[in-house]
Amino acid sequence: MSRAAERKEHPLSMRLPEADIAVIDRAAALRGRSRTDFVRDAAVRAAEDVLMETLPIRMSPAGFKAFMAAVSGPATPVPEMTKLFQRAAPWETTALSREVGTGSRQGNGSKQKGGTDKRG
Template sequence: MPRAVKRKEHPLSMRLPETDIAIIDRAAALRGRSRTDFVRDAAVRAAEEVLMETAPIRMSSAGFKAFMATLSEPAAPVPEMVELFQRAAPWESKAFTSEVDAGSREENASKQKARSGKRR
């Protein structure tokens, strides 16, 4: 007598506008995944976030005291963060500024050329 095989997968059907499907397909293609894999992953991730936001955190009394003691200690600087905040921002460098200026000049010149062509 054949045994019934229990399915591990359950279908999920959704009706979406074409614009939503197009966005999902573009994003899935950029990740190199199928639409199904992409949507499944996004839905599970969103569900996990909701569950983590609402899940109570349980710990022993000793664990809670240790946690509170750690929070009560003075903050210690993180060397990597200190170094990061001491760096100049990319837009503060001369190379970046000259690239932006060159791009702006070219863009303005092409706009002006287009405007002068329309006036004639």
């Protein structure tokens, strides 16, 4: 007989308050995932974040010199980002402002610092 295959998965058990389970289940359902898949992915992402925050970045002296030259030089505009920042935000468009009835940022004195409420 062949030797039994080594187990590749290891169980993890946790005790959680009912409220936490409800939140996890709701979020998992919104993602179309099982509770186990959702919790596993969230835990692995959180662990990777911690590791990335604490792992040292190693590079050669030449690599470090090139890195410092790149970050110390003048900034270069990215055309796509420039275009994005020139576009009005959805809540700043005239059509949406009329729909909602709030007016633009400039025309709505009640929302601005030091403005007065003109509704009476």
